Structure formats: structure tokens, C-alpha cells
Amino acid sequence: MTTPALTIAVPRGALLGDTLTLLDAVGVDTSEVRANDRKLLFDDVGIVTMRPSDVPTYVEAGAADVGITGKDVLTEQDERQVVELLDLGYGPCRMILATIATPPSEPDPAAEALRRLGVMRVATKYPKTAARYFDATGRQAEIVEVKGSVELAPLTGLVEAIVDLTATGTTLRENGLVIREEIERSTARLIANPVAHKLKAAAIDELVTRMRAAGGTVTA
Numbered sequence: 001m002t003t004p005a006l007t008i009a010v011p012r013g014a015l016l017g018d019t020l021t022l023l024d025a026v027g028v029d030t031s032e033v034r035a036n037d038r039k040l041l042f043d044d045v046g047i048v049t050m051r052p053s054d055v056p057t058y059v060e061a062g063a064a065d066v067g068i069t070g071k072d073v074l075t076e077q078d079e080r081q082v083v084e085l086l087d088l089g090y091g092p093c094r095m096i097l098a099t100i101a102t103p104p105s106e107p108d109p110a111a112e113a114l115r116r117l118g119v120m121r122v123a124t125k126y127p128k129t130a131a132r133y134f135d136a137t138g139r140q141a142e143i144v145e146v147k148g149s150v151e152l153a154p155l156t157g158l159v160e161a162i163v164d165l166t167a168t169g170t171t172l173r174e175n176g177l178v179i180r181e182e183i184e185r186s187t188a189r190l191i192a193n194p195v196a197h198k199l200k201a202a203a204i205d206e207l208v209t210r211m212r213a214a215g216g217t218v219t220a
């Protein structure tokens with residue numbers, strides 16, 4: 001058995017299926033990953049699996065040479081020293097600002113607040129992205145960080161608005177929320193550790209070439 005040239009950080013959850021399909025297409029054998037739901041380290045094929053938000057941590061530290069995660073994660077963790085190499089195209093979603101929907105005949109307090117009147121309370125799993133967006137658009141926000149099910153926060157009166165990801169819009173709709181503003185579009189990205197990018201250039205270039213042939217777009 002030969003040691004794999006690269007260690008690849010693979011996101012579990014929403015991006016896992018398309019990531020494994022891509023890895024198969026570029027010649028990385030993912031059968032062991034597919035067959036072992038709870039196992040995390042696959043030495044013989046150089047795959048480690050983790051939450052998407054942990055991928056930049058492992059890649060920055062060099063615990064993985066390259067990794068795949070959402071653009072939304074990279075925006076939130078923009079302090080991480082990683083090199084973004086490819087837009088892989090899958091996992092499309094939008095980072096949006098949403099509030100409770102108001103019937104057209106009624107006053108719309110959220111619209112007032114969004115017109116720079118007062119401080120808006122905003123729940124999110126993405127505190128840096130949300131704070132930066134409110135700052136850039138000249139409005140005041142009190143950011144309330146939650147770990148998930150963000151849509152619940154305005155329904156209970158915890159906040160007036162949320163900053164969250166949406167793809168199909170189903171979760172927003174089922175909870176009576178409407179999109180007010182779009183902050184960013186996101187897709188899966190290939191990132192690399194800066195040192196590995198130089199020291200393992202041949203192996204990383206080969207991976208990039210194969211992923212481009214499979215549909216990825218160069219972003220850097």
C-alpha cells in the first residue's frame with residue numbers, strides 16, 4: 001500500500017455527497033468513506049472528514065493539505081491563512097437577511113428598522129459576516145449568536161431579523177419569514193495550506209487540473 005500524496009479535509013453534512021462524487025471522478029477512492037458512517041480518518045486514501053466549519057482550521061494548521069468547504073465558511077473565517085484554489089460549483093446557497101413576513105396592509109416594522117432607524121437585533125450562526133454586513137451598509141445591529149435553527153429566533157421575539165443560509169427557501173417559507181436582502185452567494189471551494197501549496201505543488205496542481213476537468217472553476 002502506498003501513502004497518499006495529499007491529506008484531504010472533506011466536509012460532512014450537506015456537502016458530503018457531491019464532494020465524494022467529485023473525489024471519485026478525480027481518482028480518489030471514497031468507497032471506505034461511504035461504507036463507514038461514523039469513522040473520520042481514512043489513512044489509506046488520505047481523507048479526513050469533519051464539519052464544514054472545521055475544514056479551514058485543519059487546512060490552516062497543515063493537519064490536512066487541502067480541503068473542501070463552503071464559501072460562506074471562508075467568508076466567516078476570513079482570518080484563516082488558506083489559499084482558495086477552485087470554485088467547485090456545487091452546494092449553491094445564499095447568505096440572506098430575513099425577517100417575519102408582514103401582510104401588505106399592515107405597518108412593516110422590519111422595513112423601518114432596515115432603513116437605518118434604531119438598532120436591529122439579528123440572530124445568526126455567522127456573527128462576523130452579519131456584523132460586517134451591517135457595518136458596510138451603515139446600520140446598527142446587535143448580533144445574537146445561535147448554533148442552529150436560526151429561523152426560530154424572530155418567531156419567539158428573541159430578535160427582529162436573521163442572517164442565515166437559504167437554498168430552496170423552504171425553511172424560511174415554512175416559518176413565515178421573507179428575504180429582505182441578499183448578502184452573498186456561496187458554493188463549495190477547494191482550499192490549500194499555503195506551505196503545502198508550495199512543497200506539494202505537483203500533487204496539488206494535479207488535483208486542481210483533475211477537478212477543473214470535472215467542472216471546477218479557478219478562483220485564485
Ligand SMILES: Nc1ncnc2c1ncn2[C@@H]1O[C@H](COP(=O)(O)OP(=O)(O)OP(=O)(O)O)[C@@H](O)[C@H]1O
Pocket residue numbers: 012013014015051052053054069070071072073091092093165166167168186187188
Ligand atoms: N440549504 C443549505 N443550507 C445550509 N448550508 C448549505 C445548504 N446548501 C449547501 N450548503 C453548504 O453546506 C454547508 C453546511 O452544511 P451542513 O448544514 O451540513 O453543516 P452544519 O451542520 O451547519 O455544520 P457547521 O456546524 O460546520 O456549520 C454550508 O456552509 C454551505 O456551504
Ligand SMILES: O=P(O)(O)OC[C@H]1O[C@H](OP(=O)(O)OP(=O)(O)O)[C@H](O)[C@@H]1O
Pocket residue numbers: 147148149150151164165166167168169170171172
Ligand atoms: O432554504 P432551505 O433549502 O430550506 O435550506 C436552509 C436551511 O438549511 C440550513 O440549516 P441546516 O439544515 O444546516 O440546519 P441548522 O438550522 O441547524 O443550521 C440553513 O441554516 C437553513 O435553516
